[in-house]
Amino acid sequence: MIAAIDVGGTKIAGGLVAPDGTLHHRVEHPTRARATDPAEVFLTVAEVVAELAADPRWARVDRLGVGSAGPVDIVKGTVSPVNISAWRGFPLAAEIRALPQVAGAPVALGGDAVAMTAAEHWRGAARGYANALCLVVSTGVGAGLVLDGRVYSGPTGNAGHLGHITVDLDGEPCPCGSRGCLERVASGTAIAAWALDQGWRPGGDGATGLAPNAASVAESARAGDPIALAAFDRAARALAAGIAATATLVELDVAVLGGGVLRAGELLLAPLRRHLGSYATLPFTRHLAVRAAELGTDAGLIGAAALALD
Numbered sequence: 001m002i003a004a005i006d007v008g009g010t011k012i013a014g015g016l017v018a019p020d021g022t023l024h025h026r027v028e029h030p031t032r033a034r035a036t037d038p039a040e041v042f043l044t045v046a047e048v049v050a051e052l053a054a055d056p057r058w059a060r061v062d063r064l065g066v067g068s069a070g071p072v073d074i075v076k077g078t079v080s081p082v083n084i085s086a087w088r089g090f091p092l093a094a095e096i097r098a099l100p101q102v103a104g105a106p107v108a109l110g111g112d113a114v115a116m117t118a119a120e121h122w123r124g125a126a127r128g129y130a131n132a133l134c135l136v137v138s139t140g141v142g143a144g145l146v147l148d149g150r151v152y153s154g155p156t157g158n159a160g161h162l163g164h165i166t167v168d169l170d171g172e173p174c175p176c177g178s179r180g181c182l183e184r185v186a187s188g189t190a191i192a193a194w195a196l197d198q199g200w201r202p203g204g205d206g207a208t209g210l211a212p213n214a215a216s217v218a219e220s221a222r223a224g225d226p227i228a229l230a231a232f233d234r235a236a237r238a239l240a241a242g243i244a245a246t247a248t249l250v251e252l253d254v255a256v257l258g259g260g261v262l263r264a265g266e267l268l269l270a271p272l273r274r275h276l277g278s279y280a281t282l283p284f285t286r287h288l289a290v291r292a293a294e295l296g297t298d299a300g301l302i303g304a305a306a307l308a309l310d
């Protein structure tokens, strides 16, 4: 049995995963993302581990896998999640290993997008493919790579970080320091911001006071709103350019897309496949399949377990 932990800016989840990839037990707590003391943020991880350890199956746990919002450094075992400001170079792997219930058992650490990639390759939409790019399109854009049948995480665990490749040479500055990053065009946040800038206004639940998001743009797009449709087309085009560049670079068999924005389904995938035809043009890139992720919110935990087994 593998204990899996998924650390995000909104929630910290834990689960017990069998060697066949079945998730048996899941617990979840909100992240104390606004805490200024690193130890206070870690308290939630300790609570999640304590709840998992109360399950009788914990006795069979011999290793842990941890997926975390990045950047991560898998050599040092540290994490610096953009949305958890108290953690900068936080020694997450060592802190977990030191918990009394863990008692020094091995802890494998990886980035959340790499974990999602490992999960989709093990049990989901990338299963059976030797060369895959898996993307998480939500408030940001994350991605990971499978090359020659194995998850490729790079020297520090950040390989495949497609959200921060430039798709627009003179585009908006990005908090990463570059400009025109894919994330600035294709994330859920970017889709809603661009639509608002073009004059789109949310209908229906727009009066609830919730910030407009990609889901409300999708609702308008389904009703035929031309700006909302153009916002998804623009995001799809940027994703297609990024996927095509990756396919040209390393020869991909499949691109798998997951994350909250993919709830829009074919609103994003149909234009993405169409634009891919314009960008993935060399013969060795043309057979590339585009698939929706299959594991949903469990991908983080199943992937963390996959990293521990690898």
Ligand SMILES: [Zn+2]
Pocket (backbone or CB within 6 Å): 163, 164, 165, 174, 175, 176, 177, 178, 179, 181, 183
């Ligand atoms: Zn960037």
